[in-house]
Amino acid sequence: MKAGPLSGLKVVELAGLAPGPFACTVLADLGADVIRVDRATPGADVLGIPGDPLTRGRRTIGVNTKTPEGVELVLKLVETADVLIEGFRPGVAERMGLGPEQVHVRNPRVVYGRMTGWGQDGPLAPAAGHDINYISIAGALEPIGRAGERPVPPLNLVGDFGGGGLMLAMGVLAALYERTSSGKGQVVDASMVDGAALLTASLHGMRAAGVWAGERGDNLLDGGAPFYDTYETSDGKYIAVGAIEMRFWADLVKVLGLNPDELPVHVDKSEWPRLRKIMAEAIGKYTRDELVARAEGTDACLTPVLTPWEAAGHPHNAARGTFVEIGGVVQPAPAPKFDRTPPETPEAPHKPGADTEEILAEYGLTPADITTLRTSGAIA
DSSP states (O other), X not given: OOOSTTTTOEEEEEOOSTHHHHHHHHHHHTTOEEEEEEESSTTOOSSOOTTOGGGTTSEEEXXXXXXXHHHHHHHHXXXXXXXXXXXXXXXXXXXXXXXXXXXXXXXXXXXXXXXXXXXXXXXXXXXXXXXXXXXXXXXXXXXXXXXXXXOOOOTTIIIIIIIIIIHHHHHHHHHHHHHHHHOOOOEEEEEHHHHHHHXXXXXXXXXXXTSSXXXXXXXXXXTOSTTEEEEEOTTSOEEXXXXXXXXXXXXXXXXXXXXXXXXXXXXXXXXXXXXXXXXXXXXXXXXXXXXXXXXXXXXXXXXXXXXXXXXXXXXXXXXXXXXXXXXXXXXXXXXXXXXXXXXOOOOOOXXXXXXXXXXXXXXXXXXXXXXXXXXXXXXX
């Protein structure tokens, strides 16, 4: 049994893309026993990325769910599972014979997690889309970008992973908690639109209070404020500044070697263009690492802008073990941390279908049964 706070939890994952696998990675990282149901076609890797962190820490079985025998195998896995995760368009799982009603007939205690972009209902539910589409109608894309320029896609962090996978994992855990009193499973309808919209909650509050009154790129936290932005250094790299409060701003002024008596009040929005120019000129005199060294030991809220590949080498991340190497790939470690039940370092991803025989044997199938299923094309 794996270590971690979710040790003993059994999850069946119907292989999909990005947010669903990320939710299952989070659960597996924290100790859940996740069985990933991959395609039966030899070598069929949904993501096509060898060593992909989104498939780490779980076993995999190759099943042809287009056959009755394949569907029955998945239902057999579900009989002793706590959670099932799927990320198909609405109605697809039902047509496969693996929808919530079919699954709950076999095991009414299963928490059935559904991951979609638009949700299980609504006018757009059957439509295609990607992260950028979901966060655009959620109101999460429009505020991101420079003033007078187009909105900038924040990779697929807001929809797929923040508003999608993490929200699904949280919903599944909430449903599991509720099950401790009711004894019943339920459907968790996680939508990237809903999740991304929730992430913007504070913006709605600031807007109502008049704090977020400007257009894109003209506000406190969107790069409008010169004391909350990124700047290029003399070596062509960047630093991030987040000196909002007065005492942090005072430290930053010292780090930059500026005379506070010659500066405008930093929260005076009318002075932001002039203040930005002053800061850019001061910062541009130093390399990134020189500024980081000057800020060390202060509360200037000045940090280096690191690439994802540089981040693992930062002393703070190294001290906390924020990154690990798994299967030769440096990647983020499981999070958050637990003092009594720390999770172990995840196993490297298994090739799709690699654990088919082992898993089926655990569920009582004989070698002859497995041979018959393989001959029929129901399994890898």
